Amino acid sequence: MFGATDDDDLHDLDIIQEACSLGGQPMSNKGIKDIVDSCTDGPQLASQVATSSNDFRTKFIVEHESYMTIRSTKIRVSHNLSRIFDTNEDDVIIDYFIHGLGGNLEQFEPLLRLDDLCDRYFIAIDLPGFGKSEEYNDYSMNTIVEIAHEILIGILKDNNRYIKNCKLNIIGHSMGCYISLHYFQKYVDEFKVLSLILLAPPKLYISQLRKGYTLTRLILYALSIFPFAFDYYRTRFDQSKGLKSSGIRDFFHNNSNDNIDLQYRKLWQYQNNIQIKSKSIVGYLRGWEQVDWKNIEAIIKSQNLKSSLKLLVIGGNQDVVTPISDIQKFSDTLPIVDDKKLEIIENCAHNICFDRPEMICEIFLKDVVKKL
Template sequence: MKLYCEYLLNDKPPILLIHGFASSTYTFRRILPLLQERYSIIAVDLPGFGKSEKSTSFIYSFENYAKVMIECIHKFGFSTTHIVAHSMGGQIALNMARLAPEKINKLVLLCSSGYLNPANKYLVWSSYFPFFDKFIYYYIRRKEVKDHLKNVFFNQNLINEDLIHEFGRPLAEKGFYKALIRLLRHREGDLPSHQLQKIKVPTLLIWGKEDRVVPVAVGKRLVRDLPDAQLITYENTGHLITEERPEFVFKNIIMHTS
């Protein structure tokens, strides 16, 4: 499987960036120039998203995503790394911490997904029907890209043509919908409390108080379940926190990983 990756290798500590659902490395475009002064950077488009392959044989479970990301760390020759992960990427990072805690120094989770169940079994069964990918296509495309972006921003004035183009580009690819169906089938649900309580990796949770996608209540629950975690919230900030508060996110990453 071919993965798209952006990286900058130097003699500084490594940091792995993991984006969220229906996104790409573009999520981190505003913090990458800041991070490159202090870190070696690896940013990967997850299988099925961005410019990476939309495989129809990969099992799109969080555990498999985590294993792929662990292999990326090995590929670049790092023994350990910090991880910054957004939204669904937070669940992948937590699975990495569950599978290979010795590989991870610190976790920074940005508006992380949490406590979601697997897809409804009837919906999973329906995904095997012919032309289900067309149903998914029309369901997602029923709204304009700008409307989807309005849901992840608090400050609507930040939505511009570049953002609309970049977030709309993958939605035009047929392969994206086939991969999305496989994610629907294989996503095993977010880690439950009893598994989160075993993750000892020091974790910083950063949240927008006006996040409509993953409410801050999820962050408050995660900080109770994770043994070594703290939560920081930003006023007047939505789900796409790296776009609305890049400088604050950068400063908090520095403080947590130093």
């Protein structure tokens, strides 16, 4: 697409550039370069970004975010469905974004802006215990899937009005791929799922997290009782390294200092990282549920979804968190459908939407927006 000359492709390029541009976005009204230049990498970075929160709150996210209460828990959501309620539109397609372990809805920001520019409906959520959502007392994956469903239903209701015939594209990142697949299995009868779009999916089976793996279960149990020990390690020995901490080093491949937007996104990610609670991370790991691959295949066959369901897996070739070999196996194990595709982004690590925003927007525009 990039370098194309016809009008349609030039229009697409304009949309992608607008979706990825951060100029004028910080709520502090500072310039992106000024924010980047004001931050000093190293042990002091955590305190710098923590006291400059409006530097890393963007106008798009603030404009579309709201809070709702699910099971007595305050949940942050972001969506552009408000205009639906002013119309008689019932048959709608919604892109539902589900982040991964320790993530938040902001990690999808380029794709959310792309959707909005293309007049598509989107919903993104902060899972309980992550982002700006409150903690919950049960992080078993089945419970989280139920909560994700309750959030969706809650957004789709306005004064007891329900939007019928809703169709979903479910987009998951990392652990969110597992949640997306569990969601598909549990609620496929309630919504027509048009596509499963799985970004940087983890291993097919994570043996250490299976219920019978005693050593891991004991370690996670201990950390759940004493989460401050994990907090201390993360703060003292990892986050003190600033942009060289694991949450940045392993999630970004591009280290160009010439790309100011990229440097800003790293600081933005780091600012989110230092707010993650170890208790939530441990809770999700303890509640992990493996995917029943045979059941997914059986659902697709029994409901004749082979020709209607799109499966799209996207990974980065420099991802050390979920290496390309694992992503390939994940894609290969997904059931055969007529529209199944694996896309690999060059020079990209785990945080796909922040590391290579233009490339993920190009793929999403080509394979999702224009095909569905």
